[in-house]
Each structure stands twice: as structure tokens, then as C-alpha cells.
Amino acid sequence: MADTEKFLMVFTGGGSGGHVYPLIAVSEALRKRLAALNAPYEYFYMGPKDQYASLLAEQGMAIRPITAGKVRRYLSLQNILDIPKFIIGFIQSLWGLYVIMPDIVFSKGGTGSLGVVIAAWFYRIPVLIHESDAQPGLNNLLSARFSREIFVSFDRAAKYFNPAITKVVGSPLRPDLLAQRTTRELAKENLGFDPSKPLVLILGGSQGSTRINEFILANFAELLRRTQVLHQTGQANFADVEKLSHAALLETGTESRYQAVPYFAGTLAMAMTAADLVISRSGSSVFELAAFGLPSILIPLAESANGHQLIDAEEFAKTGAAIVIEEENLLPGIFFGQIDRILSDDGLRAKMSAASAKFFIPNAAETIAGDIIAIVAATE
Numbered sequence: 128m129a130d131t132e133k134f135l136m137v138f139t140g141g142g143s144g145g146h147v148y149p150l151i152a153v154s155e156a157l158r159k160r161l162a163a164l165n166a167p168y169e170y171f172y173m174g175p176k177d178q179y180a181s182l183l184a185e186q187g188m189a190i191r192p193i194t195a196g197k198v199r200r201y202l203s204l205q206n207i208l209d210i211p212k213f214i215i216g217f218i219q220s221l222w223g224l225y226v227i228m229p230d231i232v233f234s235k236g237g238t239g240s241l242g243v244v245i246a247a248w249f250y251r252i253p254v255l256i257h258e259s260d261a262q263p264g265l266n267n268l269l270s271a272r273f274s275r276e277i278f279v280s281f282d283r284a285a286k287y288f289n290p291a292i293t294k295v296v297g298s299p300l301r302p303d304l305l306a307q308r309t310t311r312e313l314a315k316e317n318l319g320f321d322p323s324k325p326l327v328l329i330l331g332g333s334q335g336s337t338r339i340n341e342f343i344l345a346n347f348a349e350l351l352r353r354t355q356v357l358h359q360t361g362q363a364n365f366a367d368v369e370k371l372s373h374a375a376l377l378e379t380g381t382e383s384r385y386q387a388v389p390y391f392a393g394t395l396a397m398a399m400t401a402a403d404l405v406i407s408r409s410g411s412s413v414f415e416l417a418a419f420g421l422p423s424i425l426i427p428l429a430e431s432a433n434g435h436q437l438i439d440a441e442e443f444a445k446t447g448a449a450i451v452i453e454e455e456n457l458l459p460g461i462f463f464g465q466i467d468r469i470l471s472d473d474g475l476r477a478k479m480s481a482a483s484a485k486f487f488i489p490n491a492a493e494t495i496a497g498d499i500i501a502i503v504a505a506t507e
Contacts, residue, residue, distance in 0.1 A: 134161060134168040134503065135227060138188065139243040140173035142193070144332070145259060148280035149233050152185055152299035152500075153257075155493035159499055173223055174239045187219065191227075194218040195239030196465050211232015213242060220246035230503045231255065232493070234274075236267040253502050257495065259298055259411035259436040261442045263287045275502060278495055280284075280411060280488075281442055289479035297488025298414035299495060302366025304396050305418060314401035318357065318394075319386065325470050326355045328402035332428075335389070338406055339426060344371050344461050351381045353466060357398055358387045403476070404469055409440035413449070417487035421478030423449040425463055426457060448483035 138154065140146040149283045154170055161168045175194035184190050194216040220243045224232075232247040234240045234256045247254045253275045258267045261281035265338075268287065271277055277288045280298040312322035320326055327350075331339050343350065350356060360368040368387050376382045391398055399405070404422040406417055410431070412488055416423050425444065427436035440451045450465050469476055 132166075133172070134166050134501075135229040136168065136324065137224065137227060137229040137232045137243070137247070138183070138235075139172055139173045139232060139240045140237045141179055141239055141278045142176065143237065143334075144179065146235045146237035147179040148182065148301055149181055149259065149299040149411075150233070150302045152492040153233060153495050154186060154188070155302050156299070156496035157499060160496050163415055164500075171223075171227055171229065173243045173386045174237075188404065191219075191223045192410060193223065193239055193242065206273060217242035217246060218348075224250055229251075229505075231499055233257075233499065234267075234268065234270055236264050236474075238266075241266050241269055243342055244270040244273050250257060250387075253434075253506060255495070255499060255502070257296075257299070258284050258288075260284065260439055261394065262433050262438045264433065264435070276498055280368050280491075283438075283442055293496070294498075295488070296494045297491040298411050299492035300415060300418055302492075303393065304415065304422045305340070306396070309397075309400060311401055311403070314397050316395055317397060317403055318403065319383075320355050320357070323384070324355055325353075325403040326357060326401050327466070327470075328398055328405045329356060329358040330407040330412070331359060331364075331407060332408045332410070332412070335359065335364045336426075336428070337361075337364055338457075339406070339408070340368050342457055342462075344368065344375070346369050346462070347372065348379050348381075349459065350466075351384050354404075354465070354470060355384045356386070357401070358385065359391060359398075359420060360387050360389055362389040404466070409436040409443070409451075411439065413439055413443040414487065417443075417448065417483050420480045420484030420487075420497070421477050422483060424455060424462075424469075425449050427451065429454045443483075443486060446482045446486050448486055 138150045153245055170188040171191055172188040173191045173193050175195040181189050224246050229416050231253045234244050244254050246289050254273055255266055255276045256270050256274045257278040259280050261283040263284050277293045278296045279285050285293050285295055295389050314321040315326055399419040407423055409425045409427040425440040427440045443449050444451045
């Protein structure tokens with residue numbers, strides 16, 4: 128890579144935090160490598176203009192919004208209605224890439240990414256993709272046909288792609304998530320909890336989970352009788368959860384045992400360090416749990432695309448790291464039976480933690496960044 132030439136990179140993929148946060152992780156790893164090479168660079172993002180695009184803008188990416196149509200596996204009227212959106216987005220991608228003419232495109236899949244990938248292939252711009260789930264999404268299955276290299280998080284996902292260009296690298300995690308580790312006791316104290324008592328962390332995904340929130344509130348007193356709780360509700364649900372939980376806390380006198388937050392803005396690492404057990408949706412977030420060696424109870428979203436949350440959860444659980452409770456089985460007796468079993472058995476919790484930590488594949492972002500630079504250098 129010539130020192131005087133500016134490295135131009137386009138990132139694409141969107142629709143959820145699970146698509147966007149790995150883009151941030153790869154961009155940061157690549158930034159460090161380019162700095163070591165004294166190579167000037169410029170980052171662009173092509174995808175839907177939503178709250179996640181704003182996160183990427185904060186990372187210094189120039190946003191090039193495109194109209195995004197969703198690609199579905201199932202029969203739906205929306206598939207027909209989204210055809211014009213896909214065509215418009217593809218034309219916008221052709222024009223945007225023509226103006227930028229980047230050295231390479233990295234796609235995370237998700238809403239709007241397929242048109243960018245096909246447009247890049249049209250211009251013979253190298254494309255790399257990453258698939259987070261054990262059951263690949265349709266966007267990435269189609270994008271793979273136009274890709275130079277394919278990265279996957281789960282071993283199970285590799286069988287869906289060309290083995291000659293596919294690597295199992297794990298999931299790219301943001302550097303801030305893995306930095307500044309402390310002890311569990313100190314983390315609890317920093318968050319305002321009693322360091323000598325167990326803490327359950329409840330995660331509902333980047334937008335929170337209404338169903339999990341409702342279940343927790345319906346069984347609030349029973350849960351707080353057993354453990355302290357740090358509850359991520361999602362921004363849209365926070366006001367309702369805070370209001371209802373406040374009334375219950377006053378009634379039971381357990382205010383110090385519960386905290387609700389809409390989302391973790393820079394404090395997720397502290398929350399995960401403090402947790403003894405995590406109650407969570409599934410998906411690629413299991414790699415965050417694995418990075419902290421956390422035992423978990425996973426409640427996959429029943430309507431997740433292609434059932435990927437359940438498949439991801441089962442892949443994680445079969446190692447011994449997690450227990451899976453499907454939504455139809457989310458009943459107080461089953462739920463509290465599993466919590467009691469895990470929190471009361473130090474040996475079981477230690478085995479689950481060890482299995483979780485073993486599942487983690489480190490340096491995914493760094494591996495991808497290294498391959499990006501190698502491919503660009505080889506094409507110059």
C-alpha cells in the first residue's frame with residue numbers, strides 16, 4: 128500500500144446494532160493498522176439512514192444514505208413492495224461507489240447491503256463479508272457470490288459458503304468492550320450494588336425486549352427475592368418499566384436491589400464484569416457473553432429471521448455455556464428453577480463460565496483488518 132495514496136473504504140450493513148457494532152470494531156482495528164503504515168484513509172458508510180448510521184458518523188465515517196429494501200426468505204406482499212426500494216438503492220449504490228471508487232467494500236449483511244455488494248462487484252471492487260449467525264442470512268448468502276473473502280462467527284455457518292474463501296474468525300467486538308477490566312466485586316460496587324450478593328444482568332438486544340420486560344415485571348418480587356438485577360429495557364420501553372418497577376420497589380422495599388437503564392452507553396463492559404448470570408436474547412451477542420466468560424439463560428426471539436436466534440443459542444448452549452428457554456416455555460416455574468440451579472451451585476456456574484470463555488474467538492476484528500489490507504495491497 129503506497130504511503131502517499133489515500134486508502135478509501137466503504138462499509139455497509141445495517142438494520143440493527145448486531146450489524147453496526149462489528150463494523151465499528153473492524154474500522155477501529157483497521158485504523159490502527161493504517162496508522163502504523165502512515166497511510167492516510169477515509170471511511171464511508173452506505174446504508175439506511177437510521178439511528179445506527181448516526182453511531183457510524185460518530186466514528187468519523189462519511190454517511191452516504193441509500194434506500195433499503197429488505198430481502199426475505201418467506202412469501203410476503205412486502206417483497207413486492209420492496210422491489211422498487213431495492214432498485215433505487217442499487218442505483219444509488221452504483222452512483223455512490225462511482226463517486227468514491229473505494230479500494231475495498233466490507234459488508235456486515237442486513238438491510239441495504241446487497242445492492243452495495245452487487246454494485247461493487249460491477250466495478251470490480253473487492254468485497255469482503257462477515258456473517259455473525261450460525262444460520263446465515265439471505266443477504267449474505269447472496270452477497271457471497273460476489274465476495275473475495277467470507278468471514279463467519281460460528282463453525283456451523285462455514286458449510287454454507289465456499290470453503291476456499293471462508294474463515295471462522297468469531298465476532299468482531301468493539302475495543303471499548305474489552306478494555307479496562309476490573310474485578311466483579313469492584314464492578315458491582317461501581318454500579319451501586321452490594322458486592323457480596325449475586326447480580327443478574329438482563330439484556331434485551333440493542334432495542335430491548337418488550338416480552339422479556341413484561342415477564343420480569345410480572346415476576347418482579349419473586350426475582351428480587353433471589354438476586355440483585357441490572358435491567359436493560361430498551362429506549363422505547365424505559366419509561367414504562369421505570370414507572371412500574373418504581374411502584375413495586377417502594378412496596379417491597381428493595382430499591383437498592385434493582386436498576387433499570389434504557390441502554391448501556393459505554394458501560395456495558397462494567398455491567399458484564401459485574402454480572403454473575405445473564406438473561407438475554409440470543410444472536411451474535413453470545414460472543415459478548417463469551418468474551419466475559421459469562422453463564423447465561425438465553426430467550427431467543429421467536430420471530431427472528433430464519434430462526435437464527437434459536438440456532439445461535441443452541442450452538443452456544445451445547446458447549447455447556449448457557450441454558451435455552453424458548454418463549455413458549457418462558458414460565459415462572461421453569462425460569463426460576465434455572466436461576467436457582469445456577470446461582471446456588473458454584474461448581475455449575477464455574478463450569479458454565481469456563482465453557483463460555485472457551486467459546487470466545489479473540490481478535491476477529493484484527494484478523495479481518497489484516498486481510499483487508501493484504502487484499503488491497505495485492506490489487507494495487
